[in-house]
Amino acid sequence: MTQAYLDSIKAVQPSLPGNQFPWLANVRQAAAARFAATGFPGRKDEAFKYADLKALEKTPFVAKPVAPASVGDLPWIDIPGARLAFVDGQFRADLSSDLSDYAKPLSAALADDEQAIKAQLDASSDGSALAQLNLAMASDGLVLRVPENADAGTIQVLFLSSGATAKAAAHISSVIHLESGAKATLIERSLGVGSEDYWANAVSTIRLERGAALTHNCWQSDSNVAMATGLTRVSVDGEAQYNRFTLSTGAASARSEIRVHVEGSDADVQLSGVQLGRARQVLDTVTYLRHDIGHSTSNQTYRSVVDDNARTAFSGKVYVERDAQKTDAQQSSRNLLLARTAEADTKPELEIYADDVQCAHGATVGELDKKALFYLASRGVSPEEARAILVQAFVADVIEGIDIEPVRDAYLKATQNWLMAQL
Amino acid sequence: MLKITDLHVSVEDKEILKGLSLDIPAGQVHAIMGPNGAGKSTLGYALSGRDGYEITAGSIELDGQDLLELEPHERAAEGLFLGLQYPVEIPGVSNMNFLRTAMNSIRKYKGEEDISAGDFLKLIRAKAKDLGMDAEMLKRSVNVGFSGGEKKRNEMVQMAVLDPRMMVLDETDSGLDIDALKVVSDGINAMRGADKATLLITHYQRLLDYVKPDVVHVLAGGTIVKSGGPELALALEKDGYAAIAA
Ligand SMILES: Nc1ncnc2c1ncn2[C@@H]1O[C@H](COP(=O)(O)OP(=O)(O)O)[C@@H](O)[C@H]1O
Ligand SMILES: [Mg+2]
Numbered sequence: 001m002t003q004a005y006l007d008s009i010k011a012v013q014p015s016l017p018g019n020q021f022p023w024l025a026n027v028r029q030a031a032a033a034r035f036a037a038t039g040f041p042g043r044k045d046e047a048f049k050y051a052d053l054k055a056l057e058k059t060p061f062v063a064k065p066v067a068p069a070s071v072g073d074l075p076w077i078d079i080p081g082a083r084l085a086f087v088d089g090q091f092r093a094d095l096s097s098d099l100s101d102y103a104k105p106l107s108a109a110l111a112d113d114e115q116a117i118k119a120q121l122d123a124s125s126d127g128s129a130l131a132q133l134n135l136a137m138a139s140d141g142l143v144l145r146v147p148e149n150a151d152a153g154t155i156q157v158l159f160l161s162s163g164a165t166a167k168a169a170a171h172i173s174s175v176i177h178l179e180s181g182a183k184a185t186l187i188e189r190s191l192g193v194g195s196e197d198y199w200a201n202a203v204s205t206i207r208l209e210r211g212a213a214l215t216h217n218c219w220q221s222d223s224n225v226a227m228a229t230g231l232t233r234v235s236v237d238g239e240a241q242y243n244r245f246t247l248s249t250g251a252a253s254a255r256s257e258i259r260v261h262v263e264g265s266d267a268d269v270q271l272s273g274v275q276l277g278r279a280r281q282v283l284d285t286v287t288y289l290r291h292d293i294g295h296s297t298s299n300q301t302y303r304s305v306v307d308d309n310a311r312t313a314f315s316g317k318v319y320v321e322r323d324a325q326k327t328d329a330q331q332s333s334r335n336l337l338l339a340r341t342a343e344a345d346t347k348p349e350l351e352i353y354a355d356d357v358q359c360a361h362g363a364t365v366g367e368l369d370k371k372a373l374f375y376l377a378s379r380g381v382s383p384e385e386a387r388a389i390l391v392q393a394f395v396a397d398v399i400e401g402i403d404i405e406p407v408r409d410a411y412l413k414a415t416q417n418w419l420m421a422q423l
Numbered sequence: 424m425l426k427i428t429d430l431h432v433s434v435e436d437k438e439i440l441k442g443l444s445l446d447i448p449a450g451q452v453h454a455i456m457g458p459n460g461a462g463k464s465t466l467g468y469a470l471s472g473r474d475g476y477e478i479t480a481g482s483i484e485l486d487g488q489d490l491l492e493l494e495p496h497e498r499a500a501e502g503l504f505l506g507l508q509y510p511v512e513i514p515g516v517s518n519m520n521f522l523r524t525a526m527n528s529i530r531k532y533k534g535e536e537d538i539s540a541g542d543f544l545k546l547i548r549a550k551a552k553d554l555g556m557d558a559e560m561l562k563r564s565v566n567v568g569f570s571g572g573e574k575k576r577n578e579m580v581q582m583a584v585l586d587p588r589m590m591v592l593d594e595t596d597s598g599l600d601i602d603a604l605k606v607v608s609d610g611i612n613a614m615r616g617a618d619k620a621t622l623l624i625t626h627y628q629r630l631l632d633y634v635k636p637d638v639v640h641v642l643a644g645g646t647i648v649k650s651g652g653p654e655l656a657l658a659l660e661k662d663g664y665a666a667i668a669a
Contacts, residue, residue, distance in 0.1 A: 370474070375511040375565075378471050379525035379581060380499035380532070389524055393515025393564075 163194020
């Protein structure tokens with residue numbers, strides 16, 4: 001099966017943006033070679049223990065998507081700022097607006113100044129086979145580069161899959177670099193519209209220099225036959241802030257991995273997310289937070305709600321280096337099962353080599369509170385509505401932490417819609 | 424209004440109520456008193472249809488309608504209200520949201536339009552004020568961090584807003600200081616009316632000084648062992664349950 005992917009790499013590579021630069025062609029070839037050597041990760045690979053990637057191996061997702069002429073209105077959140085749309089892995093200028101100097105598609109960024117992103121792409125050779133495939137054949141992505149002390153404002157990005165071609169793949173590679181003191185808010189959503197299955201595979205490489213601050217909200221709402229995999233690598237320098245929220249409602253099988261390296265003191269990393277799974281969905285979140293230097297804080301808050309025969313998983317590892325004293329790393333994973341046939345796995349892991357740290361994790365898996373359900377019923381609330389109100393309360397404390405109102409409202413609405421579709 | 428006939432209720436296969444009958448006409452307030460564990464709360468839960476309270480025999484009718492046919496939320500929509508002895512805490516759900524959802528659910532059941540946000544706000548603020556509940560508390564999660572007395576007041580605010588016709592109040596007086604007891608009693612009295620009825624479940628006769636019952640019943644051994652006027656409550660207080668129930 002690996003061969004079909006390798007053939008596909010060979011076929012698309014010449015047409016990939018920037019392939020005329022030898023360094024980039026080399027990076028891509030090396031990535032292809034690493035993929036060829038390992039093949040897809042199996043269940044024995046601890047980081048892929050809960051993900052369900054069988055479909056990727058069973059029949060290769062290598063078809064070249066042919067996007068229909070019109071994909072309908074795009075569901076932008078009503079918020080000012082740059083808007084970039086990608087359809088089936090290709091930037092679509094006709095669907096984008098208010099492009100800023102800081103945010104452009106990878107294809108354009110390579111044409112303008114390929115050296116500027118060389119370092120980050122060069123350095124992204126680690127990662128699983130999925131990341132290698134991405135590196136070898138990403139067709140486009142977002143490049144966000146914000147110079148020292150500048151504020152890039154809000155950048156909204158939509159990654160849409162047309163679902164018009166069966167077994168199509170879109171590999172998206174984004175490179176984000178905030179120089180010291182720079183600021184940006186990045187709102188991403190991936191979604192699918194058609195009925196055919198596809199694979200959306202996104203890798204983002206983020207570098208936050210001293211004192212930079214990135215707010216990063218993502219919503220994975222791919223179609224219910226899709227495979228959605230994502231990897232975000234973040235390096236966080238001193239005094240920098242990375243604030244990430246991920247809502248995961250879509251895809252037949254989704255896996256989101258976030259790897260953060262805290263490389264300076266007084267940095268602050270906030271990771272949070274909500275997974276809502278139903279039918280036979282498998283939604284998997286994997287985080288790895290590494291504190292190399294002390295006096296920084298990290299906080300992870302994840303919630304999953306699982307119904308029917310769906311499965312969600314959260315594996316969160318916190319690694320604290322020996323010299324990273326006074327690290328404060330907290331992690332909470334709470335899971336709500338709406339059906340006896342649903343499954344939620346949670347695997348917190350602390351690996352700590354410093355002795356003067358504050359690290360804690362809490363994980364729970366439970367059902368709806370029967371007393372609360374009765375209380376609501378005794379006041380006239382129907383069982384369906386009672387369930388909805390309690391599920392919303394369960395995820396609300398995380399979603400309400402999003403301080404951009406239109407984004408928060410959009411995610412609350414998405415939760416509500418998910419619940420209504422359940423009734 | 425409420426007619427309970429030969430009611431048998433089992434909890435976890437243990438029979439708690441063993442043939443209880445009670446008839447509360449519209450316009451009246453009845454009180455049920457009885458020792459701890461007599462089955463008073465069980466009666467309240469059975470009336471409201473809580474899971475796990477199995478009716479093995481008997482009937483419950485509200486104005487001629489068979490309540491046993493209805494789900495708990497439908498009974499509430501039909502105008503039955505149970506004030507809980509131990510109100511439940513619901514983190515993350517504000518009192519406002521809780522009550523607006525309840526109110527609109529009941530309206531939907533009756534085929535009515537949702538209440539407008541403005542009208543609802545006016546209504547709930549007015550009722551909270553009547554019952555001495557701080558408006559700020561309406562925004563807080565249902566009963567979370569509330570004292571025992573505040574929880575009971577909150578039950579009364581809910582009752583005032585939902586405006587039921589049959590009110591069953593389970594130990595609403597426990598945990599209240601004397602001032603709160605007066606406020607809550609005023610609230611109960613304000614809800615009395617020719618087309619409404621109230622069943623006060625209480626352990627102490629204290630509440631009955633403020634809310635005058637028409638009839639007092641003594642529950643013991645799973646049935647009503649004695650019924651009488653308000654003077655029965657005073658006798659119970661003086662002589663104890665053992666003497667009366669014997
Ligand atoms: N959920 C329950 N599970 C088991 N036993 C119960 C439950 N509820 C009530 N009981 C039992 O039923 C009896 C009556 O309880 P209750 O109705 O609470 O009495 P009261 O309110 O009069 O104090 C007690 O023996 C109690 O232990
Ligand atoms: Mg009781």
